[in-house]
Amino acid sequence: MKVLDLLEEIEEIVDTASGFPLTGKIMVDAQELLEIVREIRLELPDEIQQAQWIKNERERIIAEAKKEYEAVIADAKRQAEALVENDDITVKAKLRADELMRVTEETAKQLKMSTYDYVDSILYNFQEKMEHLNALYFGDMFGTIEKTFNDINETLASNRNEIKEMAYRTESGQDEILPSENEEDPDSERD
Template sequence: MDVLVLIDKLDDLVHNAKAVPLTDQVRIDREEIYDILDQMRATIPEEIKQARWIVKERQEMLAEAKRECDRLIGEAREQAVREASQTEIVKLAERQSQDIVEEARRGARETRLEMEDWADGILSTLEVNLDKFLGAVRRGRERLHERSQETVVAGIGPVERDGVAPEVESYH
């Protein structure tokens, strides 16, 4: 699942939480929050694995392009040696081998640049998602901090009922 969807679920959970009567506090099901957090923990490493896979694929494609380039260079050299007995043929072969080498280099360069752009786009998306996630976490923590400060200033705290401490409550 996408981290941004999980962040939205967490935000909805806090936003739609039931208010505690006569206070500005809300009750949130701890298990629901833990479930969403567990899903986030599972999703973020998967996105990082995907980014690593993309980088690995890029490296493999570059290595394949280099092998192909080396193969083409080898073929061009072999062809030049076979035709070395005639001057014009040698000159033609040298020009062709240079063209082949240049074309192979151009192709390898283009492939490398395309793969780097592709990997950069995936990593950029991951970076944006992580920034949004961190922003949502910071906002949530700030809200909690503000609510707890308001409660301390007002002198309101959890009240024990029949000698039993109340459940843990979140602030909205």
């Protein structure tokens, strides 16, 4: 990871710099440090793209889970309609369809929860790394970079909160996967 290499280079410059006795201060080449900081700025968009990829992957996984859910529901409806001919079979089919619906909803919920946990752990690890890098290398000397890290951390925290809110809604049953038959599909008005 290029950013980590550049940060190690800054650390090496600081470790090998000449010091002023009794002050704890060191003398470093400002141009050299500023050049490394510029390179870090150029590399940060790659890190942000990785976070975007994680978000896109989360959306893809949720979309796949929804498609699987819809396929299972459609299959359950087809099976139920085929068994309607006999009352006893109809009752059994309804029970089976209800069971399939429950299992499917539980599976979709578990898939969502797993996705939320996975994305949250990646965001949390990335957030921890950013906070660690900020604390170790920048401090007061690089106010501009500190602001950038803080903005990224706020975005990550916001994303984590969004994931946790979605997980909470899913866990508490407030998150509807499919609109009910009485509700209109909001996408249908756009067609």
